[in-house]
Amino acid sequence: MSQPARARESTGYLSTKDVDEELARLFLASALRAPVTVHDRRSGHSTYDLEIRYPDGRRGAAEVVSTRTQKQTAQLDAVRRAGYTAGSRLKHSWIARVPPATRISRVHPVLPEFLAELERIGITDLNSYGNHGPGMRDRLRGLHVSSCLAYAPTGKHPPGFYIYPEATACWVGDGEEIPRFCETSSATWRSQTSWANSPGQAPTNATPSSSRHSTNSGSTRR
Numbered sequence: 001m002s003q004p005a006r007a008r009e010s011t012g013y014l015s016t017k018d019v020d021e022e023l024a025r026l027f028l029a030s031a032l033r034a035p036v037t038v039h040d041r042r043s044g045h046s047t048y049d050l051e052i053r054y055p056d057g058r059r060g061a062a063e064v065v066s067t068r069t070q071k072q073t074a075q076l077d078a079v080r081r082a083g084y085t086a087g088s089r090l091k092h093s094w095i096a097r098v099p100p101a102t103r104i105s106r107v108h109p110v111l112p113e114f115l116a117e118l119e120r121i122g123i124t125d126l127n128s129y130g131n132h133g134p135g136m137r138d139r140l141r142g143l144h145v146s147s148c149l150a151y152a153p154t155g156k157h158p159p160g161f162y163i164y165p166e167a168t169a170c171w172v173g174d175g176e177e178i179p180r181f182c183e184t185s186s187a188t189w190r191s192q193t194s195w196a197n198s199p200g201q202a203p204t205n206a207t208p209s210s211s212r213h214s215t216n217s218g219s220t221r222r
Contacts, residue, residue, distance in 0.1 A: 078104035086160040092150035094161035124150035
């Protein structure tokens with residue numbers, strides 16, 4: 001995690017903007033094989049979110065555009081309200097992931113009994129693709145839960161559970177297109193950042209908008 005994100009996490013609050021920037025930072029660093037740092041310190045004077053430092057000394061700027069549907073936003077709000085739920089009947093700390101359409105208020109009351117049942121039969125990692133039989137997959141679908149994963153409890157998180165939205169994405173085409181897409185995107189990003197200033201100089205406000213990277217997810221612009 002980047003230093004700014006780690007600092008904000010230490011205060012007990014990490015906004016969706018922080019999370020989106022951290023995800024974009026990790027993705028760009030992996031795709032470009034170059035250090036990427038958070039430039040936007042929430043000071044009100046930043047002109048871009050991320051700064052890319054290429055091995056040859058060039059620098060690039062990236063703007064992170066975060067989008068979500070109203071349903072996703074409502075579900076995230078419900079997840080935050082639920083928080084971590086301690087369970088006297090449980091021996092582990094659990095993370096239960098749910099699909100986008102799941103209503104947290106309906107899942108939350110029935111999870112303790114279901115998770116306790118999983119512990120009794122020795123299951124600590126359950127998802128719809130596992131080999132626990134069609135009956136368990138039907139149970140998951142009936143509960144509107146995607147997966148359940150157990151961890152050892154800690155002082156901060158005694159036996160209990162979190163409910164998290166599952167990670168979602170959209171891809172059109174066959175799987176073979178994915179590496180081609182990543183390679184093309186990486187090459188495009190490198191060519192778009194050729195405008196960057198000489199080593200030791202930060203990008204200026206005169207940066208052409210066409211040269212900025214943009215990272216999107218969801219469908220409602222913030």
